[in-house]
Amino acid sequence: MTREVDVAIIGAGTAGLTAQEFVAEKTDNYVIIDDGPLGTTCARVGCMPSKALIAVANNFHKCLFFDEYGISGANALRPDYSRIMAWVRMLRDEFTDGVIQEMSTFTDRLIRKRARFIDANTLDLGDERIRARRIIIATGSKPWIPERWQPYKDLIIDTDQFFELADLPGSLAVFGLGPIGIELGQALHRLGVEIIAFSRRKTAGGLTDPDLQTYAFEHFSKEMNIKLGTADIRRRLGNKVVVGCESGEWTVDRILLATGRRPVIQDLGLENLGVELDDRGMPPFDPGTLQIKDLPVFLAGDVNGQKPILHEAADDGTIAGYNTTAKRISCFKKRTPLAITFSSPDIAIAGLSHKELTTRGVEFVTGKASWEKLGRARMILGKAAGIARIYADKKNGRLLGAELMAPAGEHMAHLLSWAVGAGLTAARALTMPFYHPVPEEALRSALGQILKQIDDPAPDFRLELCQKKGDS
């Protein structure tokens, strides 16, 4: 049996569902194909349940400071791991149920099978075929266990499994201090799990600015047990596992693998598309149109191998949805980049990173902000901490990007990425309101430092003159 459709979407995750919204406005004749668990990676095993666990951990952590300011009895507080995990799953189920309920309108357009390309217009689903004018690949990414660690699979927890744990292990080795490693590692540490984390480099949460990398690594090293080195699994020890790096060996209950995700492209039959695949098996695609070569096939979301960031996956879905239903294929600009790691303090990159600026050879100046002495920061975090580096065009002070680790950093990062996106210069940003007392105030000194380093003369005054009569 062959079903003829206008658009076939492979994958009912964030990118696929966003594409579906767009496609469904143009045609009823589409299918969305997914044989995996529904509800999106973010809601099932990603951003949402992790934020719930982090909220519990940080609220519990704040109680450490209770005695200091006059609330007694905090030493009687006990985290009940199984109840915490049950609560996280309850919230998680609300999020995924919400997603799945909205899918009821798809009726028989949702096909719970595995798709494999026969050619660029045809998918084999086993017992049926789909012939589609255009196809969107939105199969996402998933955690990946290297071959040599497969024998220890039962001792390894990845993010697909983590939120299903009925209880938390007493001790846990965290491999990798990227966003997932530092978010979950710190949260579990704060809940009392004995954590030993490994990082190959002095950095955390995806930071690229050397100053920030050192600051963040040292900050987290004071709170948690972090080893600098290449982590490996040495051997089993009864129910436990011995892990190690260059500087020693440690026995832990389990390993949390947070070393990265890989696009889900195996078994998709991409080799039947008739284009050359790279050494990871990925076809070439245009990041502006998401089109694979000149084929009627589009690659949207985490599957494209770029950063697994939800709002970018959703944008991809929109672009793919547009381009599979429009007469003419269009190229779209990416939003100003924004990546946030929900550690405490938050880590974020807004606009261009230090590495991107350096790689591109941009001439930029840097302003530095610190929350180390900000009274309000102490109230938010329990103690004051955090720094930011803001980058601006050396010529005119136009803001290009920032890296930061800061109290309320998720919000500082939004403000800075919008300032970059709106094309503000440092001088212009200094004319914007900064309320008191807020963490945003710390950004001012960074902006002021930028003014002193740029080629264009700085205004001698941080308020704008009234318009003279006759000015438009």
Add this chain to the structure above:
Amino acid sequence: MTREVDVAIIGAGTAGLTAQEFVAEKTDNYVIIDDGPLGTTCARVGCMPSKALIAVANNFHKCLFFDEYGISGANALRPDYSRIMAWVRMLRDEFTDGVIQEMSTFTDRLIRKRARFIDANTLDLGDERIRARRIIIATGSKPWIPERWQPYKDLIIDTDQFFELADLPGSLAVFGLGPIGIELGQALHRLGVEIIAFSRRKTAGGLTDPDLQTYAFEHFSKEMNIKLGTADIRRRLGNKVVVGCESGEWTVDRILLATGRRPVIQDLGLENLGVELDDRGMPPFDPGTLQIKDLPVFLAGDVNGQKPILHEAADDGTIAGYNTTAKRISCFKKRTPLAITFSSPDIAIAGLSHKELTTRGVEFVTGKASWEKLGRARMILGKAAGIARIYADKKNGRLLGAELMAPAGEHMAHLLSWAVGAGLTAARALTMPFYHPVPEEALRSALGQILKQIDDPAPDFRLELCQKKGDS
């Protein structure tokens, strides 16, 4: 004895000290005169110590939800009022000590006396006179007890006295639900003080949008005991006091008076300036230059009778400092307005308020955002709550202002005020990054609603097209 100076600044608060910074760059020959407590209203009795108390109260309040997500033992937590107040004072002293230490460079330019105008260039300090080329009045504002309540003064606590309390009263009537009333009232309620609050109108925290006013009033009424009516003091009852409004009488230990502040202008001898004073005793002044008529006298900070907002007082100080030392008097633009009440959720007005837009007869459309169903909002607040109204120019969708009560509202308000200040339209704002999951996401639906109501055609797409070749 008469001392001749270039600039005399009356008042060593935020406005006066900011003016001093500017003046000191131009001349050594200035004086700053203050006979009151040093350290600024904000750091002594205002924004800073209140934020410390609010942080304690909100952290304690969060423990109410601990059992729900698996942390046991929260019922053993006890707030020790005297230790909490001592901690708040300790922080407060750090803030004020910091301010006072920076004043050591003033040496004999700081005069701890009371100043009174003899004429527009001459101040009488009792045992000496100051003759100044230019004078800045930066005497601030203070809480005010109406004449009829003076007999109950010993039962009334105002913000000048509040932070000196060794202990907290068991029950407290809060008169007024403006920023101070709702901030302190809610914090004390959350710490277990029995609060009965009075508001003459269904509003809170300075909101002007009728939808927001109702929402906020009803939200706080669910948490706290709030009476709609005109509060009055009825009589003493032993050590206590009977307060009432149209709907009844209640006996409380003390009254927190939060009905507003008044400029400190009595005894300044403003009548000797030779300009007509209004019925509050205020001289006329130009809000752009801060100059009083054509006199060499400038009015900076809370004393000008506008909103007591620190960053605006500091801007006033800068303008007055500039205009007292520059050859030519300049007019400066105000920053985009931003007012934040640190209740939970935060209340804020960013850009123009609903009332200002209506008064000015601006043609605007409104987009509505809600945090009521946002998962992340529940994690931040304990439960999801909050709404926003964003106002935009009906013609082109340019953002004009917003009122909100929202989780992380202080940060939503910064983002929106910067968007207003940068001149973004709703369409442009929608091309900015919104990470997931963050409270900022809720703003998107408000922006989307604006697009549907404006005269200019909305783009059918919330991403920008790539620039075509040849575009600059």
